[in-house]
Amino acid sequence: MANNLSLRSILDANKLTGPNFLDWFRNLKIILKQEKKSYVLDTPIPPVPATDANAEDKEAYQRHKDDNDRATCVMLASMTPELQKQHKHMDVQSMILHLRDLFDKEGCTKRYEISKELFQCKMVEGSSVRPHVLKMIGLIETWKIGISNGS
Template sequence: MLVEKCPIKLVESTDYKTKAYDKWVKVDKMGRCYILASMKNMLQHQYQSMTIAYDKLESLTEIFDEKNRAAKQTAMKSLLTTKMIEETSVREHVLKMMCLLNKLKILGAIIGKESQVEMAYRLYRIVFNSFA
């Protein structure tokens, strides 16, 4: 419901449309309360005047999406440039790589099949070279 814009309430609406509108208004009101309650005071003051939860979510997405993109780029750079340190166990290196992959997954990064295969191959080469 919060990701939908407000349906138009017409004077001569069907019973179904009226119920849908009333439900949307109720959910929107709850959503606005939850959003404001979870914000710091400074943000609460800025978003108090917005009357629709959808608008608040859109605005917050615009603000914080850029930070998320930067975090993804940093994690991806770390993943691609991480090298196994001498005298470090293969297990530690693999765990470090898995941690970076998990971080990317949490941030919503999508890693294509070809990239996954390439990463698996790199790990295989590391393991193979450490026992050679």
């Protein structure tokens, strides 16, 4: 528990104010990874299991729901009071999407520029397909990495 508190102090010292979203999000991912709860950032809570579902499915659902709640609390505790009020009724994924919409203008611009370059990619007549395809794959991978890294 001492390790959790020392790492969480990173977020206490660097509360989300808005302009520091990317730094805050990077620190949040580090803390959730250390607590083995980072999967909640990418994996939605599964549907509520049926009443006749096996115990393993019910436990997995409850564990995911509990981890999501814990991550939500960590996130809310590391925000300014104004941001806490705006996000207090959201789950982890909804909160991240909303915060990205509000504050990740730089990442949005990067993704736009990459998309623009991708859509303008044209193969020169008579040239080899391989370099063209590799360039397009590289652009797509760069765009996807930007999405998953929060930038």
